[in-house]
Amino acid sequence: MAEAKKIGYGDLTGRVGVEEIRARGVDVDLLIKKLIANAAAEFSSTYYYYTILRMHLAGHEDYKEICEDARLEDRAHWELIVPRIYELGGELPNDLPAFHNGAGCAPAKLPSPPTAVNILTLLLESERCAIRSWSEICDLTFGKDPRTYDMAARILNEEIEHEAWFIELLAQERDHKTIPSGHFRRGEPGEAPYSKNRRFYNP
Ligand SMILES: [Fe+2]
Numbered sequence: 001m002a003e004a005k006k007i008g009y010g011d012l013t014g015r016v017g018v019e020e021i022r023a024r025g026v027d028v029d030l031l032i033k034k035l036i037a038n039a040a041a042e043f044s045s046t047y048y049y050y051t052i053l054r055m056h057l058a059g060h061e062d063y064k065e066i067c068e069d070a071r072l073e074d075r076a077h078w079e080l081i082v083p084r085i086y087e088l089g090g091e092l093p094n095d096l097p098a099f100h101n102g103a104g105c106a107p108a109k110l111p112s113p114p115t116a117v118n119i120l121t122l123l124l125e126s127e128r129c130a131i132r133s134w135s136e137i138c139d140l141t142f143g144k145d146p147r148t149y150d151m152a153a154r155i156l157n158e159e160i161e162h163e164a165w166f167i168e169l170l171a172q173e174r175d176h177k178t179i180p181s182g183h184f185r186r187g188e189p190g191e192a193p194y195s196k197n198r199r200f201y202n203p
């Protein structure tokens, strides 16, 4: 392990919390860049556009509720990860369109026509993008930056659940098949058991 850069007594120009992970091999600038892209994906690509998708699941109250859980949990992911960007010395772009355009996943825009099958397919593919993005953060930080790793792993746990939910719903809606996800409804909308550190469903 490389020696961590020394931060002088009372020196506010550096952070021990950053130098220690850099010394362990984390590319901090790259990590900040990817965290901002992931935060943008959570906030704009999913939370914002999922709101529109949920509105259009009219007539499918069960799908709406599950979409709502995924939507609110993605908002929880945004809230969980943003402080970490600042701790690492980064910051959010002071420009919402630039932030949106830098997202690590394509915007989950309302498909045309907005059928349940098309919406569920889009939701599924958005969750898959999120799994890839958060796995990448886990790889960048594993064994080197336990704090970011812990947050990314909590988020990843929920993204993997989200993918399973939408596989189950799409299989039912499009293929009239049963592919169980193991899902049972959250205690309340947007429960986010991992990223909000709430109780898991464990009867
Ligand atoms: Fe998310």
Ligand SMILES: [Fe+2]
Pocket (backbone or CB within 6 Å): 070, 074, 127, 130, 158, 159, 162
């Ligand atoms: Fe998600």
